Amino acid sequence: MRPWADFYWTSMKTAIAGQFQYRVANYFWMIGMIAEPVIYLIVWSTVAASRGGSVGGFTPAEFAAYYIVWTLVRNMNIVFTPYGWEWRIRQGELSAMLVRPVHVLHYDVAYFAGWKVVIIVLWLPIAVILSAFFHPAFDITPLEVVVFFFAIWGAYLIRSMWQSALGAITFWTVRVSAIFELYFAAELLLSGRLVPIALLPPWAQRIADFLPFRWSFGFPIEALAGELTPEQLLTGLGIQALWIAGGIAVVSIVWRFAVRHYTAVGG
Amino acid sequence: MSDGPAIQVTALSKTFLVPEREAGLKAALRSLFVRKHRAVKAVDAISFSVAPGEVVGFLGPNGAGKTTTLKMLSGLLYPTAGDVRVLGFVPSRRERAFLSQITLVMGQRNQLVWDLPVVDSFDLNRAIYRIPTSDFVATRDEFVELLDLRDLLQKPVRNLSLGERMKVEIAASLLHRPRVLFLDEPTIGLDVTMQRRIRAFLAEYNRRTGATVLLTSHYMADVEALCRRVIVIHHGRILYDGDLGALVGRFTASKTIGLTVEDGAADLSAFGEVIGRDGGRIMLRVPKADATRIAGRLLAAFAVTDLTIEEPPIEDAIEQVFAQEA
Secondary structure (H helix, E strand, O other), rough: OHHHHHHHHHHHHHHHHHHHHOHHHHHHHHHHHHHHHHHHHHHHHHHHHHOOOOOOOHHHHHHHHHHHHHHHHHHHHOOOOOHHHHHHHHHHHHEEEEEOOOOOHHHHHHHHHHHHHHHHHHHHHHHHHHHHHHHOOOOOOHHHHHHHHHHHHHHHHHHHHHHHHHHHHHHHHOOOOOHHHHHHHHHHOOOOOOOOOHHOOOHHHHHOOOOHHHHHHHHHHHHOOOOOOOOHHHHHHHHHHHHHHHHHHHHHHHHHHHHHHHHHOOO | OOOOEEEEEEEEEEEEEEEEEEOOHHHHHHHHOOOEEEEEEEEEEEEEEEEEOEEEEEOOOOOOOOHHHHHHHHHOOOOOOOEEOOOOEEEEHHHHHHHOEEEEEOOOOOOOOOOEEEHHHHHHHHHOOOOOHHHHHHHHHHHHHHHHHHHOOOOOOHHOHHHHHHHHHHHHHHHHOOOEEEEEEOOOOOOOOOOOOOHHHHHHHHHOOOOOOEEEOOOHHHHHHHHEEEEEEEEEEEEEEEEEEHHHHHHHHHEEEEEEEEEOOOOOOOOEEEEEEEOOEEEEEEEEHHHHHHHHHHHHHEEEEEEEEEEEHHHHHHHHHHHHHH
């Protein structure tokens, strides 16, 4: 266990040191990403105002809370993109990684986890400024804070595993953008990113329950900004754990075939 | 590890299926329904073994199958047929114990962390290879000394010159003290001084650790400096496996006479094939058996200030190997 902890800690330190060198770029990037939730927030607040103060039980202050937490969750669940696998294969980077005695996924999970530490530090002032503008309504319990902490890392791991499984398709064919786009479109609609899950039609909510997307986006936001019961909070963490375990299982199986295919054709 | 060879290769083959399509729109449309593939045999039933501590040069033109073989030996490629053992392991299983004892250096492929000081990349390798801290510090300091890296340690990798980066790259890939080194063009693109430095370092690493080295290079100076044994491969088949010196003796029927004469414009074509002139110095290719006799005639016929008889360059010998195969 200790060598793994050493590997993760050293990789995370490397990522933190590297990303802090680009803190200005990181900041501009995060600021650019804020445009999306701010637009959603303004649209939904306007709709709420026009409907007597709320939509589907959300007041403008609750929308503000939702979308401010959204900004952190969105940044937390950025992982190595499926598109990146093609680049890795073409650049020969994957070959260099494969002759080292650590699975490629460990590099990705460790490196991006280090980056997240930088993201959290940079996010805090942004959250303060957004709160000053939009006056969010937070009613936070200690349990929600604890669950939120684990839920954002759970979201990160769910997305890491499933996107790696998706990225492994690149081992068979490099023209996979269409598949990726379909995946991301479904995620946008059914994760709570475009619209809170509670505002979706009941049938769409039921579908969302059985897909990984809401557990890597909507659930962590609701854990802090929503009104989930302790039972719902803990069940949510349990479902996240299942999606992580499922993702690890799928990616392990897919990877075994993918790497064999890669090594069979060269690169 | 067993007491046997460090590398044992038996009837190893690798065939790639390459998609084929004729030019033009019609062919493009047809390929939607019928896809044609052609089997290309990159490595064709080769067998050899390398003893622990041996340094072997793996030579051949581009596309001969050298890199494909190195990739199979390091576990990056699955063989189509045959058997490979490296330190007793089957490389394609890519077990941690195997990967921890080998290294593969492929040209200028970057394994370093681009934005961070060199020392951070070294530290990351320590964690990846689980090197005990005391061993890591001792090896790092040893390499810093041997490769003169002291001034580079705190520099970000992106600010290093190509030669500096290659030195660091090689040091990083040997920090875990691998017992088998697969080096694919380790000095490619470097200036002569840097090539010499890296060669000296690799020779010293081999001497100190007893590591086994399999090296491909287009620079014969690399091969001559490091390898006593060479394996020549062409079209996926081994054409020669043996002593480097014997290769020259066996495959070349000529020697080179280099002489400096007072009359630099003298016509020496009657004595042999003039293969070069550099200032007053003239290079002649002559039949091996007649070299001494021709040298005597040259000394008698001209005012010679300097004369040498040399084996032809190793490149010539290898060219002869390929010519015989064709």
